[in-house]
Amino acid sequence: GQQLNQSPQSMFIQEGEDVSMNCTSSSIFNTWLWYKQDPGEGPVLLIALYKAGELTSNGRLTAQFGITRKDSFLNISASIPSDVGIYFCAGRLYNNNDMRFGAGTRLTVKP
Amino acid sequence: SQTIHQWPATLVQPVGSPLSLECTVEGTSNPNLYWYRQAAGRGLQLLFYSVGIGQISSEVPQNLSASRPQDRQFILSSKKLLLSDSGFYLCAWSDGWESTGELFFGEGSRLTVL
Numbered sequence: 001g002q003q004l005n006q007s008p009q010s011m012f013i014q015e016g017e018d019v020s021m022n023c024t025s026s027s028i029f030n031t032w033l034w035y036k037q038d039p040g041e042g043p044v045l046l047i048a049l050y051k052a053g054e055l056t057s058n059g060r061l062t063a064q065f066g067i068t069r070k071d072s073f074l075n076i077s078a079s080i081p082s083d084v085g086i087y088f089c090a091g092r093l094y095n096n097n098d099m100r101f102g103a104g105t106r107l108t109v110k111p
Numbered sequence: 112s113q114t115i116h117q118w119p120a121t122l123v124q125p126v127g128s129p130l131s132l133e134c135t136v137e138g139t140s141n142p143n144l145y146w147y148r149q150a151a152g153r154g155l156q157l158l159f160y161s162v163g164i165g166q167i168s169s170e171v172p173q174n175l176s177a178s179r180p181q182d183r184q185f186i187l188s189s190k191k192l193l194l195s196d197s198g199f200y201l202c203a204w205s206d207g208w209e210s211t212g213e214l215f216f217g218e219g220s221r222l223t224v225l
Contacts, residue, residue: 041218
């Protein structure tokens with residue numbers, strides 16, 4: 001019930017293509033976060049969302065907080081080789097202090 | 112600005128040996144602190160979180176324990192390591208006052224139990 005389902009699990013795309021990934025849950029979250037993790041490093045925060053319906057951009061990245069509070073998506077436009085990594089969604093539960101993470105989307109970008 | 116550091120970065124330990132991973136946060140007070148584990152190619156599993164000194168919440172029964180002896184120090188320990196304890200351990204903090212929910216991670220500690 002509190003787990004996040006993140007998809008796709010992996011993506012292989014050509015440089016310049018757009019990317020879309022999403023997270024869904026049966027639970028309500030009051031914060032959605034998207035992270036990127038490079039190999040052997042800790043995840044780095046990309047975008048934070050706080051309100052249902054909120055749409056936020058960070059350069060070529062755009063993320064939205066679903067209206068139902070149970071889902072979120074992340075889009076990357078015009079991908080470049082340095083976009084390679086694992087992208088995680090994370091949701092903070094409505095009445096809880098901790099964060100739940102999706103299993104990650106492994107992105108590979110071919111030059 | 113706030114920073115978070117954890118060490119050691121890499122550790123190779125025999126089965127049955129003890130473990131101590133340390134994490135410290137600078138530039139903030141009363142942070143919420145977290146320990147996550149990431150198995151190879153997998154997502155992040157919350158192990159422990161703490162909202163204050165001496166206050167530890169455990170998410171999963173396991174061979175590990177956590178302690179918070181000081182406001183900005185979080186320690187992950189084990190008395191006897193198991194093979195299944197191998198993984199990438201991440202310490203994280205969030206603002207304890209504003210509760211924005213944003214988590215900031217350390218560099219990670221890779222533990223290999225042989």
